[in-house]
Every structure is written in structure tokens, then in C-alpha cells.
Amino acid sequence: xxxxxxxxxxxxxxxxxxxxxxxxxxxxxxxxxxxxxxxxxxxxxxxxxxxxxxxxxxxxxxxxxxxxxxxxxxxxxxxxxxxxxxxxxxxxxxxxxxxxxxxxxxxxxxxxxxxxxxxxxxxxxxxxxxxxxxxxxxxxxxxxxxxxxxxxxxxxxxxxxxxxxxxxxxxxxxxxxxxxxxxxxxxxxxxxxxxxxxxxxxxxxxxxxxxxxxxxxxxxxxxxxxxxxxxxxxxxxxxxxxxxxxxxxxxxxxxxxxxxxxxxxxxxxxxxxxxxxxxxxxxxxxxxxxxxxxxxxxxxxxxxxxxxxxxxxxxxxxxxxxxxxxxxxxxxxxxxxxxxxxxxxxxxxxxxxxxxxxxxxxxxxxxxxxxxxxxxxxxxxxxxxxxxxxxxxxxxxxxxxxxxxxxxxxxxxxxxxxxxxxxxxxxxxxxxxxxxxxxxxxxxxxxxxxxxxxxxxxxxxxxxxxxxxxxxxxxxxxxxxxxxxxxxxxxxxxxxxxxxxxxxxxxxxxxx
Amino acid sequence: xxxxxxxxxxxxxxxxxxxxxxxxxxxxxxxxxxxxxxxxxxxxxxxxxxxxxxxxxxxxxxxxxxxxxxxxxxxxxxxxxxxxxxxxxxxxxxxxxxxxxxxxxxxxxxxxxxxxxxxxxxxxxxxxxxxxxxxxxxxxxxxxxxxxxxxxxxxxxxxxxxxxxxxxxxxxxxxxxxxxxxxxxxxxxxxxxxxxxxxxxxxxxxxxxxxxxxxxxxxxxxxxxxxxxxxxxxxxxxxxxxxxxxxxxxxxxxxxxxxxxxxxxxxxxxxxxxxxxxxxxxxxxxxxxxxxxxxxxxxxxxxxxxxxxxxxxxxxxxxxxxxxxx
Numbered sequence: 001x002x003x004x005x006x007x008x009x010x011x012x013x014x015x016x017x018x019x020x021x022x023x024x025x026x027x028x029x030x031x032x033x034x035x036x037x038x039x040x041x042x043x044x045x046x047x048x049x050x051x052x053x054x055x056x057x058x059x060x061x062x063x064x065x066x067x068x069x070x071x072x073x074x075x076x077x078x079x080x081x082x083x084x085x086x087x088x089x090x091x092x093x094x095x096x097x098x099x100x101x102x103x104x105x106x107x108x109x110x111x112x113x114x115x116x117x118x119x120x121x122x123x124x125x126x127x128x129x130x131x132x133x134x135x136x137x138x139x140x141x142x143x144x145x146x147x148x149x150x151x152x153x154x155x156x157x158x159x160x161x162x163x164x165x166x167x168x169x170x171x172x173x174x175x176x177x178x179x180x181x182x183x184x185x186x187x188x189x190x191x192x193x194x195x196x197x198x199x200x201x202x203x204x205x206x207x208x209x210x211x212x213x214x215x216x217x218x219x220x221x222x223x224x225x226x227x228x229x230x231x232x233x234x235x236x237x238x239x240x241x242x243x244x245x246x247x248x249x250x251x252x253x254x255x256x257x258x259x260x261x262x263x264x265x266x267x268x269x270x271x272x273x274x275x276x277x278x279x280x281x282x283x284x285x286x287x288x289x290x291x292x293x294x295x296x297x298x299x300x301x302x303x304x305x306x307x308x309x310x311x312x313x314x315x316x317x318x319x320x321x322x323x324x325x326x327x328x329x330x331x332x333x334x335x336x337x338x339x340x341x342x343x344x345x346x347x348x349x350x351x352x353x354x355x356x357x358x359x360x361x362x363x364x365x366x367x368x369x370x371x372x373x374x375x376x377x378x379x380x381x382x383x384x385x386x387x388x389x390x391x392x393x394x395x396x397x398x399x400x401x402x403x404x405x406x407x408x409x410x411x412x413x414x415x416x417x418x419x420x421x422x423x424x425x426x427x428x429x430x431x432x433x434x435x436x437x438x439x440x441x442x443x444x445x446x447x448x449x450x451x452x453x454x455x456x457x458x459x460x461x462x463x464x465x466x467x468x469x470x471x472x473x474x475x476x477x478x479x480x481x482x483x484x485x486x487x488x489x490x491x492x493x494x495x496x497x498x499x500x501x502x503x504x505x506x507x508x509x510x511x512x
Numbered sequence: 513x514x515x516x517x518x519x520x521x522x523x524x525x526x527x528x529x530x531x532x533x534x535x536x537x538x539x540x541x542x543x544x545x546x547x548x549x550x551x552x553x554x555x556x557x558x559x560x561x562x563x564x565x566x567x568x569x570x571x572x573x574x575x576x577x578x579x580x581x582x583x584x585x586x587x588x589x590x591x592x593x594x595x596x597x598x599x600x601x602x603x604x605x606x607x608x609x610x611x612x613x614x615x616x617x618x619x620x621x622x623x624x625x626x627x628x629x630x631x632x633x634x635x636x637x638x639x640x641x642x643x644x645x646x647x648x649x650x651x652x653x654x655x656x657x658x659x660x661x662x663x664x665x666x667x668x669x670x671x672x673x674x675x676x677x678x679x680x681x682x683x684x685x686x687x688x689x690x691x692x693x694x695x696x697x698x699x700x701x702x703x704x705x706x707x708x709x710x711x712x713x714x715x716x717x718x719x720x721x722x723x724x725x726x727x728x729x730x731x732x733x734x735x736x737x738x739x740x741x742x743x744x745x746x747x748x749x750x751x752x753x754x755x756x757x758x759x760x761x762x763x764x765x766x767x768x769x770x771x772x773x774x775x776x777x778x779x780x781x782x783x784x785x786x787x788x789x790x791x792x793x794x795x796x797x798x799x800x801x802x803x804x805x806x807x808x809x810x811x812x813x814x815x816x817x818x819x820x821x822x823x824x825x826x827x828x829x830x831x832x833x834x835x836x837x838x
Contacts, residue, residue, distance in 0.1 A: 075718025092709035094777035114697035
């Protein structure tokens with residue numbers, strides 16, 4: 001067999017606080033579809049960004065066509081023949097299809113090097129013909145459907161003579177029929193000798209397309225297997241097969257009355273048919289892959305995203321929250337995932353951030369009672385052990401963990417009965433993480449109902465009394481604490497089994 | 513390819529405006545004492561002459577806006593460059609120097625704007641707003657009398673009419689033509705569009721947005737130098753308040769011409785039609801004896817209308833590209 005066209009050897013890459021890749025290797029042959037699978041945060045994105053020249057690895061080697069290369073940037077990678085189809089298309093919405101196909105490498109002619117529009121149109125039609133597709137060349141790319149934008153990117157890659165095509169979740173926004181068209185094209189490219197690195201959360205696609213599959217877990221290479229040598233079950237076992245060594249402080253207690261009941265929540269394009277309940281003293285974990293719609297459900301309950309259908313019942317009262325203050329009035333508080341964008345007000349002091357949500361309560365005759373405010377802030381500072389020199393310190397100067405505590409304290413200050421935490425410990429040091437977990441346990445013990453969205457399976461398993469699993473905008477399963485395992489959650493999240501427990505991938509594979 | 517832009521529509525509107533003016537006022541047709549109707553192009557010619565500097569400036573502003581930036585310093589820069597042109601013309605040096613000096617000064621201003629915006633990473637609105645104030649102050653300082661005169665030799669060039677068309681229109685026309693071709697047929701031109709449309713995507717492809725932003729602001733400085741030379745060469749006297757509101761006039765013309773205020777979409781042709789439209793509207797206001805203070809209000813209304821159309825268009829595009837960009 002010929003030698004691989006692209007070899008990634010022993011790559012390392014660290015970001016502040018995370019070792020994203022630790023010794024990952026992968027080889028890709030011409031004319032093969034090589035699937036890359038792993039959980040959220042396994043290092044897939046980092047790996048493809050290194051292959052695309054976006055990041056430089058801290059250590060390790062890249063060989064292209066047998067020769068070691070140092071990728072200087074995306075343009076260099078593209079010039080070599082490595083093209084990336086990004087999950088969210090990087091397009092120029094105001095520019096025509098023709099122009100999008102050629103931005104950055106327009107053919108030029110004449111002594112002045114003028115852009116050759118006629119050649120561009122001719123070559124575009126040739127590639128469209130080859131792919132068996134058709135797009136209007138003069139339409140602005142912003143007017144194209146998601147599927148058409150995907151095709152435009154593939155055509156662009158071919159125009160750059162891509163020998164390696166990296167496809168990152170290419171089907172995430174396509175309909176079933178569009179997926180079939182895409183598969184057809186991928187197979188066509190493979191028979192043309194293009195090496196395709198295919199990243200997907202959907203195992204049925206991996207089994208329908210791939211020749212080989214590489215599994216990553218927590219930034220490490222687990223293995224590369226011929227697709228015939230693995231089954232969906234063994235793949236999942238390898239994706240999650242870490243040992244659970246971390247200790248979690250949660251002690252389950254018998255749940256109390258129902259605090260919040262979600263009834264058939266629906267928001268078109270994001271999620272539908274979501275029903276569940278949260279009881280007093282209960283921590284409910286919500287698991288699922290990125291993009292499954294977990295944060296969106298939480299935001300809908302908190303009134304940030306309007307619901308198309310369904311309602312929320314709090315203490316027996318039906319509400320359809322249209323704004324966060326309505327949800328807060330009903331006793332719900334939501335702490336978002338993205339601290340920087342949705343959480344803290346960085347230039348304001350810790351004190352002001354803590355009391356931002358409850359200023360009304362602290363106001364006497366239209367003026368803020370500063371003494372009460374300070375006392376309250378001090379209480380929460382001690383209770384959550386927020387490490388600061390002074391309450392007047394701007395929040396932006398604190399560490400990530402302390403910022404998260406400030407956000408948490410602000411939520412608690414509203415005295416919610418139901419607290420929704422979206423990735424509460426992402427990007428936080430181990431010590432603070434443990435403190436936040438301890439606090440969650442304490443809150444639950446006092447009768448608060450907690451919904452915790454997390455992409456970390458050990459955290460989900462360690463902290464939850466009950467686990468809801470979402471996949472592609474739907475609730476696909478509910479597991480009790482004692483019946484849950486990493487494998488079962490992943491199998492649900494990846495659509496390997498349906499909620500009632502039996503595998504449905506066999507039928508899918510035949511239809512695919 | 514069929515036209516998708518606003519240019520054909522603007523052509524029709526401008527034609528209609530001209531037709532209305534011709535029918536109701538002595539704009540193009542003049543009756544002599546005997547009652548015979550004669551074609552008289554002098555009013556149109558004067559209109560174009562008066563707007564030559566605006567045409568030039570609007571072309572530069574088009575590139576700036578296409579790249580997703582803005583330049584508010586153009587009015588003050590025009591004033592400073594015009595003052596420089598007038599003073600150099602009085603020094604008895606060869607006349608071409610009186611054209612070159614303001615271009616040099618303008619390019620320097622563009623260099624400073626571009627450097628601070630692109631490499632100091634400060635928003636163009638702030639940088640050019642500051643520049644606008646500084647330059648206006650400089651003009652007032654340089655011209656304590658409130659005005660400077662230009663030399664007769666300089667003016668003679670500005671008022672000359674080779675082949676029956678004034679120097680100003682020649683310069684404006686050739687300049688616009690070159691830039692229009694530049695935007696379509698050079699890599700620089702296409703990259704301006706790409707960066708204005710989606711800077712993240714441009715970066716991924718290997719274009720350096722900051723380099724483009726630097727060059728368009730630099731080039732806009734050059735453009736304003738040229739515009740001010742053209743402007744100054746037509747007048748005997750330069751007052752220290754010239755160019756006030758020029759930035760707004762240019763932005764209005766560019767946006768009416770169909771260029772998106774968010775960048776990435778539009779054309780030089782559209783801008784030229786936009787300037788012509790504003791010029792015709794102004795003529796109409798004068799012919800119909802509508803008080804001058806209404807002019808600003810009318811321009812403002814057109815600007816808001818054009819921006820409204822722009823926002824509607826941009827929203828439909830970014831909806832299609834959910835999450836991806838824009």
C-alpha cells in the first residue's frame with residue numbers, strides 16, 4: 001500500500017488550563033475516509049485546527065506526502081492541498097457564489113495581474129459538473145441554504161486542488177436527503193483519490209462512510225481501527241473508557257415535592273417535546289453532545305429564548321416566561337455557560353456584581369441602601385469563600401474560578417427555588433471545582449432544585465440524582481443515579497440506543 | 513450576470529429627477545425672448561463641476577465602507593489640504609506643486625488614521641473623530657484671517673476646459689473609472705470586499721484584515737488630498753470652515769448608492785449615482801426655492817431610508833448564515 005498522504009505524529013497542544021492534545025497520532029491515506037470520533041472536549045477540534053494550519057502544535061510532527069512540514073497558517077495549508085470544511089461555514093455572505101469560490105486565490109492574467117472572471121466562471125462550472133451539483137454563480141452566498149453553503153465549501157476545496165479534505169460535522173445542519181447527497185459526494189471524492197478526515201458525532205454516518213476510525217479521549221489517542229473491526233458499542237466504550245477516580249461530594253437524599261415541571265417545551269429548529277420535572281432537594285444532570293440543545297432549553301425556561309409551544313409549571317402555577325425577570329419572579333435562576341459574555345460585568349466591583357440582580361430589594365426610597373448591600377455581599381463572600389482582597393475589586397481582575405463564584409453568589413442572592421447551572425465548572429481549577437460541587441450539594445440538602453448542564457460525564461455521574469440525556473433537540477432518555485454509566489449516557493447521546501433501551505443502529509445503517 | 517444591485521434603480525430615479533427639473537425649471541432647456549426652446553447644458557455642467565470633489569471623496573469613502581471601516585476626518589482633512597493647496601499656490605512655485613502638496617498632506621493624514629486603526633486596534637470612529645477635531649483646529653490656527661486666497665495660475669488650471677469639459681470633471685471621471693476597475697479586477701479590490709463581508713472568514717483564508725484596513729484608510733487620505741486640490745483650484749478663496757459636514761455628505765452618497773454600511777457589498781458606480789442623486793436633489797431644492805435649512809433634513813431622511821433598506825438586506829443574509837459569520 002502507498003504511504004499516507006498526511007501523517008500527524010505525536011502532537012501536543014496546551015491552552016491555558018487545558019492540555020488539549022497529549023501525544024495524538026493519526027495517518028490518512030489518499031482515497032480513504034478516516035473518521036475521527038470522541039466526546040466533547042476530546043481534542044478533535046484542536047487536532048483539525050493543527051492540520052489546517054490554524055494552530056501550531058507545541059510538539060510533534062506533521063508529514064505531508066512523506067515530507068515534514070511546518071504549517072505557517074491556513075493559506076499555507078490550503079496551498080499544500082489541505083482544505084477544511086468548517087462546521088459553521090466561513091463564508092462571505094455579501095459576496096457572490098463565484099467570488100466565494102475563489103476568494104484568496106483568484107486566477108489572474110495579463111501583465112497587471114488582473115482578476116480573470118471568465119476563467120473563474122469556467123472552472124466553477126467544471127467543478128460543479130464534477131460534483132454533480134448546481135449553484136447560481138451570481139447569487140450572494142448569504143442567500144444560499146445551509147446545504148448549499150456546504151456544497152460551496154466543498155467545491156471551493158476542489159478548486160484549490162485539495163488532496164486532503166477535513167470535514168468537521170458536515171451534516172449537523174442538513175436534512176436527511178441533503179445528507180444523502182453529501183455522502184454521494186464524499187464517496188465520489190474518495191474514488192478520485194482525496195483523503196478525507198471526517199469528524200462526526202453521528203456514529204451511523206461513521207459506519208456508513210468511513211474506512212477507518214480513530215478514537216480520541218481527553219486529548220489522548222485511544223486507537224485507530226478498521227471500521228470492520230469495531231461495533232458502535234465498542235467505539236463508545238473506547239470513547240468514554242476512563243476510570244472514575246474523582247470523588248464527588250453529593251449525597252442523594254429523598255426528593256421532595258415537584259418544584260418545576262416543563263411541559264412539552266418546543267422551539268422550532270432548536271428543540272421539541274421537552275418534558276421533565278425537578279423536585280426539591282434534587283440535582284438533575286442534563287447530558288448531551290454540544291449542539292444537542294441543552295443550553296437552549298435552559299434559556300427558554302429562563303425566558304431568554306421565547307418558546308413556540310409548551311409551558312413551565314412552578315409551584316403548580318403555569319408560566320411561559322418571556323423575560324428573565326418573569327422567571328426570577330417565579331423563583332428560577334439561570335447561570336449561563338459563558339461567564340464573559342453573559343455572566344459578570346467585568347469592570348464593576350465584586351459588590352456591585354453580587355447585588356446586581358436584587359437591587360430592587362436593597363432600595364429604600366429610590367436609593368440603594370449601601371450598608372445593607374455591603375453586608376449582603378460580605379455574607380456571600382464568606383459563604384462561597386470568594387478570594388478577594390476587597391469587595392470593591394473589579395470582577396475582571398479575579399481568576400476564572402472566583403468569577404464563577406461571583407456569578408453563582410449573585411444567583412443565590414435572588415433566593416431561587418430552582419437553580420439552573422450551565423457548565424458550572426468549565427475552565428475552573430480543581431480546587432474551586434470541588435468547592436462549587438460541595439456548595440451544590442449543600443443547596444440541594446436545603447431543598448433547592450438544581451438542573452445542571454454538563455459535558456463532563458464524571459461530573460454528571462458524580463453529582464446527579466437523575467440524568468436527562470438530550471440528542472438533536474429531543475430528550476432521548478432519563479437515567480436514575482444507580483443505573484447510569486458513561487457508556488449508557490454516551491450511547492443515548494449519540495443515538496445508538498433509543499430511550500427504551502434497544503439498539504436501533506442496525507436499521508439505520510441499512511437505510512443509510 | 514444580471515444586475516442585483518441598486519444601480520439600475522438609481523439610474524431611473526436620477527433620470528426622473530432630471531426630467532422633472534427639465535420640465536418645470538430652466539435646468540436643461542431655456543426659452544429665449546422669441547419663445548424658442550434651446551438646450552442649455554451650463555447648469556448641468558456647473559452642477560457637476562461643483563460636485564467634482566464630492567465625487568472623488570465619495571469614491572474613497574466607498575472603499576473605506578466596503579472594507580467595514582469609516583472615516584469621519586474627511587471634512588477637516590479636505591479643509592486642511594485645501595488651505596495647503598492655496599498657500600503653496602501663492603508661493604510662486606510651479607502649479608503642479610499646488611496639486612501635489614495637498615495630496616501629500618492628505619496621504620499623511622491617511623497614514624496616521626490607518627496606522628492607529630489597523631495596528632493600534634482602535635475603532636475607526638474614535639480615531640477619525642479625533643483626527644477630525646485636531647485637523648479643524650489646525651486649519652483655524654493656520655488661517656487666522658478666516659480665509660486664504662489661491663493664485664491665479666492655480667485657478668486657471670482648475671477653470672480650464674480641455675475638450676469642453678472642466679479639469680475637475682476630467683480628474684474625477686478618470687479617477688472613478690480607475691478605482692471602479694481596481695475594485696473589480698485586482699486582488700486588493702476583491703480582498704477589500706472579502707474583509708468587509710466577513711473578517712473572520714478572510715483571516716481563515718489567509719487574508720490579513722488589518723492590512724486591508726490600513727491600506728484603505730491610507731488610500732482615503734490620498735483621495736481627500738486629490739479632492740481638495742480639485743476643490744481649491746476652482747475657487748479664489750478658501751474659507752476655514754470648508755468641508756464641514758463633508759463626511760456626512762459622502763457617507764450619505766455611498767449608502768444611497770447601495771453600498772452596505774456594514775461593509776462587503778456595493779460598488780463605485782452606485783456611489784457615483786448616489787452623489788448625482790444628492791446633487792440633483794439639491795438643485796431641485798434651489799429651483800423650487802425651498803429654504804436651505806431643509807437641505808440637511810432631506811439628506812438625513814434619505815440617509816435613514818437607505819440605511820433601513822441596508823439593514824433589511826443584511827438581516828436576510830445573516831439569517832441564512834446562522835451562526836457561521838456576519
